[in-house]
Amino acid sequence: MAKKRYWLFIGWVAVIIVGLLSRKYPFLLPAFLGKYPGDALWAMMVYLACSFIRPAAATGRLAASALAISYLDELSQLYQAPWINTIRATTAGHLVLGSAFSWYDMLAYTIGIVLVAVVMERVKGIEPSS
Template sequence: MTRNRLWYCGITLAVIAVGLASRRFPAMLPAAAGKYPGDVLWTMMVFFGLAVIWPRLGVMRLTVAALAISYAVEFSQLYQAPWINALRTHPLGHLVLGSTFNWPDLAAYTIGAVLAMLLELALRRFAA
């Protein structure tokens, strides 16, 4: 299956918008969810962004790649050199790189990858 890059770019931008809104208006979500909806959406954004770049990549490879990138970024937060911490203080750097390692974030990323995969499969059925 070849994905429509324009549609997937739109999906990626929509996920980014929802993710930013989840941080800007946290009261719209259950307090128990904490910051984790943003982490779920971050991995979904990576998944759909990769689908734009590689529209012929299989859904399982997209899922694994999005999860690997998300985990790599999370584990990179264990590295606390002054130069990368300076990047992390900028709002965009913080959104992309995060700031502190947190084990529960890995579960949120896994949920995001699975949700993106399920949405992808639903889109395939809808398009068929």
């Protein structure tokens, strides 16, 4: 289990780095994708965090948990009180909480989680048996 968590952590860090780079250098991606690759990567990071916490959980359960967290985060953006907007105005707050609700963000989250869940299922199939 420790070895699996190690690789999940490495994947989590890699996804964060790629996600941050996708926002810093958006010109490296097709313009029509806009900011949505970053949103998909954010949701992938949530999936990997859920998997790190519960490494033995079924893929479907992890995907459902990651979708719930991602959707709740997006829905929280409908709440625009001054105190939370102060947090959202910081770099970390904006990266974690976002700023404005969008159905397209929810679609990007769904795509990101489906992609990472498929990859994780494929990786399970090639893991050496212990």
